[in-house]
Amino acid sequence: MKNYESFEQWQSTGQFTPREFFGPNNPQAVLRDDCTDVVVYGDGSYIQCLTPNVFFIGEQERSLVLDDVELILWNKIKSKYEKGNV
Numbered sequence: 001m002k003n004y005e006s007f008e009q010w011q012s013t014g015q016f017t018p019r020e021f022f023g024p025n026n027p028q029a030v031l032r033d034d035c036t037d038v039v040v041y042g043d044g045s046y047i048q049c050l051t052p053n054v055f056f057i058g059e060q061e062r063s064l065v066l067d068d069v070e071l072i073l074w075n076k077i078k079s080k081y082e083k084g085n086v
Contacts, residue, residue: 003043007074013042014070016049032056039066045073 004010019031022038029046031038035056037049047069048056055069056062063069 007071010041010043010074010077011067011070014039014047015041022046039070041073043077045077047073 004013017038017040019035019037022040023029023031026046029038031048032050034050035048036051039047039049039055047066050056050062053064054062055064055066057069057073061069061072
């Protein structure tokens with residue numbers, strides 16, 4: 001995958017950002033009303049942090065464990081690169 005040789009390398013780029021700072025800089029992003037923070041990665045992908053302590057990327061893709069959701073997101077991104085859809 002471009003710029004990232006491993007899940008761990010990509011994962012290490014994640015930065016917690018308060019919703020109020022993320023939203024204005026990313027007008028195309030659709031955040032849930034209960035999103036309080038966003039974890040933003042070096043490639044521009046992100047995970048929403050919901051109340052109470054749920055990490056979210058889709059209705060079927062949520063967990064209380066950030067690592068679990070990161071792995072799901074990484075696999076989606078990796079798959080897009082492998083298929084040439086990026």
